[in-house]
Amino acid sequence: MRLHVAVVGGSIGGITTALLLRDLGCDVHVYERSRSELDARGAGIAVLDATVRYFVERGGIDPDGFCSRTSAIRYLWRDGSCRHRIDHGYRFSSWNAIYRELLRLLDADRYHLGREMTAFADGPDGVRVTFADGGSTDVDLLVAADGINSITRGRLFPTATSAYSGYVAYRGTLAEKTLTGATFAELRDAITYQVITDSHILVYPIPGPGGTVVPGERLANFVWYRNVADGAPLDRLLAGRDGQERRVSVPPGMLADDAVDEFRDTARRELAPPIAEVVTGAETPFVQAVYDIEVSAMTAGRVAVLGDAAFAVRPHAAAGTAKAADDAWALADALRSHSGDVAASLAAWEDGQLTVGRRLLERCRDIGRRSQRDNAWDPADPSLIFGLHGPGR
Numbered sequence: 545m546r547l548h549v550a551v552v553g554g555s556i557g558g559i560t561t562a563l564l565l566r567d568l569g570c571d572v573h574v575y576e577r578s579r580s581e582l583d584a585r586g587a588g589i590a591v592l593d594a595t596v597r598y599f600v601e602r603g604g605i606d607p608d609g610f611c612s613r614t615s616a617i618r619y620l621w622r623d624g625s626c627r628h629r630i631d632h633g634y635r636f637s638s639w640n641a642i643y644r645e646l647l648r649l650l651d652a653d654r655y656h657l658g659r660e661m662t663a664f665a666d667g668p669d670g671v672r673v674t675f676a677d678g679g680s681t682d683v684d685l686l687v688a689a690d691g692i693n694s695i696t697r698g699r700l701f702p703t704a705t706s707a708y709s710g711y712v713a714y715r716g717t718l719a720e721k722t723l724t725g726a727t728f729a730e731l732r733d734a735i736t737y738q739v740i741t742d743s744h745i746l747v748y749p750i751p752g753p754g755g756t757v758v759p760g761e762r763l764a765n766f767v768w769y770r771n772v773a774d775g776a777p778l779d780r781l782l783a784g785r786d787g788q789e790r791r792v793s794v795p796p797g798m799l800a801d802d803a804v805d806e807f808r809d810t811a812r813r814e815l816a817p818p819i820a821e822v823v824t825g826a827e828t829p830f831v832q833a834v835y836d837i838e839v840s841a842m843t844a845g846r847v848a849v850l851g852d853a854a855f856a857v858r859p860h861a862a863a864g865t866a867k868a869a870d871d872a873w874a875l876a877d878a879l880r881s882h883s884g885d886v887a888a889s890l891a892a893w894e895d896g897q898l899t900v901g902r903r904l905l906e907r908c909r910d911i912g913r914r915s916q917r918d919n920a921w922d923p924a925d926p927s928l929i930f931g932l933h934g935p936g937r
């Protein structure tokens with residue numbers, strides 16, 4: 545299959561797409577706006593099978609080399625006693641580790657940093673993609689994996705909805721080796737939750753510096769969902785210490801001092817001691833606002849939009865990277881089964897992936913409501929298990 549393909553956005557969705565389309569024989573290139581290799585400092589992620597499918601099925605790489613594993617889900621009460629325990633295994637990693645490992649599998653001359661797409665023109669015979677540096681490329685297929693602020697989505701589907709959920713995630717990490725012995729023992733083999741009024745927090749181990757997954761050398765990672773009203777309160781939080789206007793996140797080290805003081809004080813007052821130890825000890829906490837983004841279509845002409853560029857879902861199913869990867873696998877399958885006929889492939893692909901995105905969005909919205917608004921989060925509820933296609937799947 546000698547299709548020329550441009551993938552815009554060189555993160556997990558974009559690289560997975562490029563690997564799969566390269567394997568089909570396409571001449572595929574990834575264009576990433578960032579000038580240097582990406583670095584989502586400190587962002588731990590729960591890893592579902594779809595995220596690491598390429599490593600397992602094509603790369604011959606065991607994800608356990610860069611993922612930590614836990615065997616239980618535990619809920620704590622405020623006093624630190626165990627509220628509920630489920631024997632259930634999860635795999636965790638850091639966004640950086642997955643990105644680095646994927647990039648290693650892609651030929652260097654197919655990955656172009658510092659190439660920001662500024663425009664595209666779709667015609668019957670191909671798409672012209674134009675970059676901020678004035679260059680352009682002509683391709684048979686444009687795959688937009690340009691994330692939550694996708695300009696492709698904005699141009700193709702201006703009526704797509706983007707709604708702030710009403711809460712943000714405070715996030716951070718602390719080296720396991722700095723934890724007290726009791727806290728390390730408590731957290732080392734579990735994802736540990738605490739449910740608080742209008743809020744919940746989770747802590748899990750992720751690989752340490754250099755990617756080590758040896759217990760004691762990893763990082764304890766927390767994600768704390770807290771309500772922040774839209775408008776001035778959210779704007780103030782996201783402005784950070786340098787007062788910049790931001791819509792999605794405040795990077796590590798850029799939260800304003802009063803915001804850091806406030807969340808550490810609240811942690812001391814409201815969180816179970818082992819969880820509070822991680823939260824108050826994290827040196828460079830950061831914040832991500834949580835959005836629901838929904839499209840009514842994922843293709844237009846010869847353009848396909850995938851991953852967070854299409855549906856950005858609340859993180860409660862831990863399925864964001866899995867969805868991006870699943871979109872990529874489904875696209876490769878569609879191109880293969882339609883022998884590279886772009887129109888037929890995209891039509892078949894869109895049908896299936898719209899359903900995946902809609903179901904996940906609705907499920908995560910519901911979990912978020914139960915936690916952040918209705919206070920109806922039941923630790924024993926099996927529907928809270930992470931999964932892309934449903935709990936545990």
Ligand SMILES: Cc1cc2nc3c(=O)[nH]c(=O)nc-3n(C[C@H](O)[C@H](O)[C@H](O)COP(=O)(O)OP(=O)(O)OC[C@H]3O[C@@H](n4cnc5c(N)ncnc54)[C@H](O)[C@@H]3O)c2cc1C
Nearest residue numbers: 553555557577589590660661690691713851852859864865
């Ligand atoms: C609080 C929180 C917790 C999360 N937890 C998890 C979890 O546990 N597990 C999980 O799987 N997922 C999790 N996610 C979601 C996950 O991070 C995203 O779903 C995933 O990164 C989406 O990947 P993507 O490739 O679609 O987009 P992105 O990772 O957003 O990448 C988009 C890329 O496109 C580039 N780009 C943008 N515009 C242009 C342009 N014009 N030209 C060129 N390049 C461009 C950007 O620089 C970026 O590199 C979480 C998210 C949040 C907010």
